[in-house]
Every structure is written in C-alpha cells, then in structure tokens.
Amino acid sequence: MSRRLTMILIDQETDMLVNIDMQKTFMPGGGLAVTGGDTIVPIARRVTDRFRRESRTATLDLHMEGHISLASSYVGIDSHTMVNFEGVTDLKGVANPDRLAARALFSVDDFMDYMRKVKRQVLWPDHGLYHTEEARLHPAFRRDEFGFILVKGMDPKCDSYSAFYDNLQRPTGLAQILRRQNKRRVFLQGLAFDYCVGFSALGAVTEGFETYVIEDATRPVGYPADSVRNMYAQFRAAGVRLITSADIGA
Ligand SMILES: [Zn+2]
Structure with missing residues (x-):
C-alpha cells in the first residue's frame, strides 16, 4: 500500500x-x-x-438480550455462524419457532423478513449488552x-x-x-x-x-x-x- x-x-x-x-x-x-x-x-x-x-x-x-444478531437468541446455534438466505441449511435451522430462545425479542416471521432484506447475517456472541x-x-x-x-x-x-x-x-x-x-x-x-x-x-x-x-x-x-x-x-x-x-x- x-x-x-x-x-x-x-x-x-x-x-x-x-x-x-x-x-x-x-x-x-x-x-x-x-x-x-x-x-x-x-x-x-x-x-x-x-x-x-x-x-x-x-x-x-x-x-438488549434477545437481539436478532446474537447467537444466544437462538437454540443450539453457535456464535460466529453466518446465516444467509441462500444457505438454506443454516436458514432452515434458524427459521423455526423451536429454534428461537425464550429471550428472543423477535418472531420467526420477523427473522424471515429481516433475512429476506439483508441476505446474510452473522450471529455473534453476546456483546454490547x-x-x-x-x-x-x-x-x-x-x-x-x-x-x-x-x-x-x-x-x-x-x-x-x-x-x-x-x-x-x-x-x-x-x-x-x-x-x-x-x-x-x-x-x-x-x-x-x-x-x-x-x-x-x-x-x-x-x-x-x-x-x-x-x-x-x-x-x-x-x-x-x-x-x-x-x-x-x-x-x-x-x-x-x-x-x-x-x-x-x-
Ligand atoms: Zn453488535
């Protein structure tokens, strides 16, 4: 450079x-x-x-805890997981009511709607609480x-x-x-x-x-x-x- x-x-x-x-x-x-x-x-x-x-x-x-970007808002999802709309395997894993943790401040529909627009999202460890x-x-x-x-x-x-x-x-x-x-x-x-x-x-x-x-x-x-x-x-x-x-x- x-x-x-x-x-x-x-x-x-x-x-x-x-x-x-x-x-x-x-x-x-x-x-x-x-x-x-x-x-x-x-x-x-x-x-x-x-x-x-x-x-x-x-x-x-x-x-806030339960934010859409935090892996802890989902059940059984590790942090540093990329979810995307094309990566159907990941998405199917998440877009299921059973996969949302009790703390999640969004619904499956919210998640699907968000993913449709942003295309990809990294799920992060808890931070910035x-x-x-x-x-x-x-x-x-x-x-x-x-x-x-x-x-x-x-x-x-x-x-x-x-x-x-x-x-x-x-x-x-x-x-x-x-x-x-x-x-x-x-x-x-x-x-x-x-x-x-x-x-x-x-x-x-x-x-x-x-x-x-x-x-x-x-x-x-x-x-x-x-x-x-x-x-x-x-x-x-x-x-x-x-x-x-x-x-x-x-
Ligand atoms: Zn953040």
Whole structure:
C-alpha cells in the first residue's frame, strides 16, 4: 500500500473524526473480543486529541438480550455462524419457532423478513449488552468530550454496523448532522475494521464525504475468513482512503 508523502492537516471546521465502538466488549476479555483490539486505544486516544470536541463523534454498539444478531437468541446455534438466505441449511435451522430462545425479542416471521432484506447475517456472541460495564465507552475516553454520541443496535429486530445506516439501510441521522455542520471529510478509527468501521466508511462515501480510515487505529474481527479482503476490495471500489495516525498533522 503506497503511503502519502504529505501530512494531512486537520481542518476543525470541515473535518469530523468518528470513533467507532471503542468499548471493552470488543477487546480481549470482552464478549466479542477482537484480537489486539486493546492495542489501538492509545493510538485512537492521540488521534482523538487532534480534533476538538465539536469535530468528534463516538458510536456505541448496544443491544438488549434477545437481539436478532446474537447467537444466544437462538437454540443450539453457535456464535460466529453466518446465516444467509441462500444457505438454506443454516436458514432452515434458524427459521423455526423451536429454534428461537425464550429471550428472543423477535418472531420467526420477523427473522424471515429481516433475512429476506439483508441476505446474510452473522450471529455473534453476546456483546454490547446495554446494562454491562464492558458495553460502556472505554475509560480512556469520556462521553462529554464528544460533540455527538451515536447509539446503534437498539432495535432488537435489526443489526447495525454502519454509523450512517442500520443493516436495513435506514439512516441514523449522522449524515444530516455532518452536512449541517458543513463537514466535508470523515476520519474513522475503532472496532472492528471489517464490520462497523468498514461499513461506516462505505456509508460516509455514499453520503458524499471524503473518507479516511486510520489503519493503525483499527483491528478486524476476521470472520468469515474473507471479511478483511472483501472490505479492502470494497474500499478500493468506493474510494475510501487508508492512512496511518502518523499521517495526521497538528
Ligand atoms: Zn453488535
């Protein structure tokens, strides 16, 4: 990957930093542990310090128990299982009232309807449960140092990777907020590269923002095996720019 020769100077008026899901739930010891997820904290902290409060957004991935994306909402389904509409074996296994756990906050019809629209969904281990300590913003950051905090994942019938749209493509309102603030460029870091950071970056491009992902301030889940490669390919096609924290000047 070629490196930039010039520093990127932050313009506090037109640039926005979006810290994606900096929660212990995505770090070693957490419910959906991303390998090395904790190692990005000091880097992400330094990058955050380059932006003033009004130019910082933080997202939090929060779910209720019984959320459609959690393997524990189903009976006998392991986490890190990809279900998809074409993969009939998986789908048949899930789309059966007997396969929904008592805690499920959705019906079989809801599940079928959702799968028809999203086509594929990974069922994850419990993570981001709103009442748990690990779901809170990582203690290296304070909520009040962000101009905007976006909570995603609270609709029990829909997962939400991107900060710009949920997985049913319904807007979160972030794009409108950025436009109102005359933002032109979006910088992203956090967890995880191949899901929430990646889809947020693609969403930012779709919304017309010049989009940068700070590579040393993110780490991937790596499931399924081609998730990272696929995200890089989507970045290339969309024009997402990859930088490191060292590229950002004062
Ligand atoms: Zn989640």
